[in-house]
Amino acid sequence: GNSVTQMEGPVTLSEEAFLTINCTYTATGYPSLFWYVQYPGEGLQLLLKATKADDKGSNKGFEATYRKETTSFHLEKGSVQVSDSAVYFCALTSNTGNQFYFGTGTSLTVIP
């Protein structure tokens, strides 16, 4: 079956620190992989995605590479800002694109 496991939080970092949030997945076929971000009081927003192995998704300084050999899609950012404080979700789609599977979310707090 399909599932996503991501690093548990909460994570607290100082401003300008390096961020890694681990995400591994189990899937049949060739899923697409996503990172979503949720700010307080809002719905989820797409942060980045990768649709095939070795693709790198990037947006707003965040990056993640689709690693089929390790079934991973870790989120990284070189220098976090206070405004990056949010909850981050790793997700994948089924082969048909009809179903989405989410990790449990990782809460990030960046302190000045």
Next chain:
Amino acid sequence: EADIYQTPRYLVIGTGKKITLECSQTMGHDKMYWYQQDPGMELHLIHYSYGVNSTEKGDLSSESTVSRIRTEHFPLTLESARPSHTSQYLCASVRGRGSYNEQFFGPGTRLTVL
């Protein structure tokens, strides 16, 4: 920017009341979804639809119903609200076919049942 709307944004209601949470999207997306998000942030799929007159149950569907009479509209109804329904409800939609399209989410409805 995604155009998906949810109303109301906040709702406080007494036990036993019937409520309908509204979700509309103006993007012409065929697939729509309802999720319940618990305080620990995890998302649970309640219902989904692949198009007009199509509805399917998710993991937490037994106490709610949905309808899909129009492409743009996907309301969720709780027949008899209970305190255990207190949660954040998120609606989402997806464009087209294939596994490479992302979901667009509405802002959510925060429901409190007293």
